[in-house]
Amino acid sequence: MKKQILTVCTASLLALTAAQGIFASAEDSAKVYVSIADKGALTVVREEVEVTDLDGDGALTVADALTAAHDKCFEGGSAVGFRIADSDWGKSITKLWGVENGGSYSYTVNNVFSMGPTDPVKAGDHVYAGVMQNTSGDFDDYTFFDPEEAEFAAGEAFTLTLKEAGWDESFNQVNKPLSGAAVTVNGKDTGKVTDADGKVTLTVSEAGKAQISASVSDHVIFPPIAVVNITESTVTEPTDTTAAADSTTSAVESETTASAGSTSAANGSGTSADGSVPAPKTGESAPAAVAVAAVLTLGAAFAARRRHAE
Numbered sequence: 001m002k003k004q005i006l007t008v009c010t011a012s013l014l015a016l017t018a019a020q021g022i023f024a025s026a027e028d029s030a031k032v033y034v035s036i037a038d039k040g041a042l043t044v045v046r047e048e049v050e051v052t053d054l055d056g057d058g059a060l061t062v063a064d065a066l067t068a069a070h071d072k073c074f075e076g077g078s079a080v081g082f083r084i085a086d087s088d089w090g091k092s093i094t095k096l097w098g099v100e101n102g103g104s105y106s107y108t109v110n111n112v113f114s115m116g117p118t119d120p121v122k123a124g125d126h127v128y129a130g131v132m133q134n135t136s137g138d139f140d141d142y143t144f145f146d147p148e149e150a151e152f153a154a155g156e157a158f159t160l161t162l163k164e165a166g167w168d169e170s171f172n173q174v175n176k177p178l179s180g181a182a183v184t185v186n187g188k189d190t191g192k193v194t195d196a197d198g199k200v201t202l203t204v205s206e207a208g209k210a211q212i213s214a215s216v217s218d219h220v221i222f223p224p225i226a227v228v229n230i231t232e233s234t235v236t237e238p239t240d241t242t243a244a245a246d247s248t249t250s251a252v253e254s255e256t257t258a259s260a261g262s263t264s265a266a267n268g269s270g271t272s273a274d275g276s277v278p279a280p281k282t283g284e285s286a287p288a289a290v291a292v293a294a295v296l297t298l299g300a301a302f303a304a305r306r307r308h309a310e
Helices: 002-026 062-073 242-267 286-309
Strands: 029-038 041-052 083-087 090-095 105-109 126-131 143-146 149-153 158-167 173-177 182-185 188-193 199-202 208-215 226-231
Touching: 029 062, 041 062, 062 090, 062 105, 062 126, 143 208, 182 199, 188 199
Parallel strands: 029 126, 149 226
Antiparallel strands: 029 041, 083 090, 105 126, 143 158, 158 173, 158 199, 182 188, 182 208, 208 226
């Protein structure tokens, strides 16, 4: 009975594997992000690579993504920097970023540990591989930020959560907050550490790409990565409108006064056709009315003097 169950399970697994291969082969290529750490130092950070079926196994895999990343970023390419070989557990990485250390490497897809380099990848996935600092005993602990990629305005406060991956008694991956980690932005210490919930709040004043990472002093970790796009701030400084308002008022008054003087000069004596003095229009300013009255008074005095002389 057990043998029959095993046979059925094996057949199901083979069918699922074949289906994954067919699905992957239907997709000729995919853009995947790759990060690589070499003994605690980040050498590749979320580099976008075009992944194709380089090994001809009918699928797009972690191995294809890492091969493409080495071809793009490692001097000499994957031919000298990356290698995969058969082992008792299937395909295994035997060289990463030019380092051969007996197989002490770790790699994840979207922050989930991979079972092997033949695990599938798809467009938009993030593959993170690293050369361990500890090659025996306690291996480097994998850490990551949530979110790993975001966009904020310059000067805007934002919060990231740092998590550390571990295992439960059934060897299932369990992620927990990592507190007390010193946080850096573009390699510079911010003076801030993650709190008990693994959270840290930051602000970046300059626009551009901000690369955020962290370190701890009590054990060895894979450096976490967050890439934040900082955009120009849209906040505008308040301006003093008092001076502008005073200037506008003065300009309006000057224009009204000039207009009144021009009208008086055109009429000669400043009187209407029937000899009467026109009243100021509604809305005229007091200075303009006074100016008009003065001109009219002088005109009337000049006319009376001329009649007396005659």
